[in-house]
Amino acid sequence: MNGLHRVLCVMVLAGSMLSGCATNVPFDFFQEAYKPRAGSLAVVSGGADDSEIRFADFLTRRLQEKSTLKVLSQDEVERRVGKYPKAIKIAEPKDSGKPVWFAPGERARVDAMHGALKTDYVLVVWVTDISRYSTRNSVNYGASFIGNLVDYSPASGKTVGYSDFGRSRSQSCFLFGGSEGKDIDTLLRLSAEELADEFMDRTRTGKK
């Protein structure tokens, strides 16, 4: 089992952590003065679990639809990289205000992938802590999302932005053909769209 395990809890505590105390930054740059350029982008899933693959796909599709950036499809990312997704390990960031999630040595793996992707930017995303938690009257699902944007222009080559947020969703009525999978699918899609919209806002790359 890899490092990015889903957390299955029946405790209300998990819910309160996700909705209350967690950082809420769908996307932001480390430096206020950072000026993004127009160009190309590849979204890379940091893990091989189903949720991460789907989250990266939802994010890619939203950016392709709404942004002026040239965004590679996930099929194209896989075609260029070969074995994809590869698990990119994460570690507790040294600076929680400016979190770089890559574990020591893992940025080099992203650089190696970039050698095949050849885009101006690589946005690596992970889904952590998918949970189910119950209150007296309801069942809810929650998930945490983290990410880092790497600028591969010759003058930069640095990690310039990050994501760190959690979202939750109430269980829909199963009597009408719903399922846990569909609920979590929706949670992943809405969260990916939120990240994409914030990304386009901060990079000023939304289509008019």
Next chain:
Amino acid sequence: MKTFQFMVRTASVLVLPILLSGCFETFSLLETDYRPKGKTMAVIAGLDTESNVVLAQRMADALKKNTRFQMMPHKQAAQAIPNYPVKIKGPYSSAYLEIEEDYSRTDKKKIRDIQQKLGVDYLYVLWTPTATEIQGSIQQLHIIGQMFEGSSGKELGHGKYVATAGRVGGCCLVPKPDDKDRANAVDDISDYVSREIGEKMGMLKK
């Protein structure tokens, strides 16, 4: 009273993993009164993750140990399939906290191609699309498998199950499962499921 509390705690340690892994039918045949039509079998991973490949290897070993099938060594199967492990679209609609199975979704064409390359009577394909963690001390690898017969790639049976590592206790000092615990969990579930397959296909070693 203290003795009772200890018994309840011990019982929860022992019983919960069994309950967690026992909620699924690990292997069921699609036909009743099935009679085996061959003896050779291979097990392969349906995804290209390390955990999936290790599971396929352990399952092949367990089937060799517990059944009368002539198992193709996993290494040999891996060499016969170009770029193994390869991703094969699996029998599920989603796999987050658990696998929502849909056995019609499998990429049967790819399965047929692989089975023809391997030339075995039976091909057992395993997918491990998600792993979950409960309260930090129990880790679960969710597994779904399908058994195919002959070069036509006809589905013969299927099932889903969980390899559970770790335990719960009455306090917060229960350590997280380590690599050895996870390996043991995979061995245990492989042993159990291989016996189920052997029994239901009439090939269990006496």
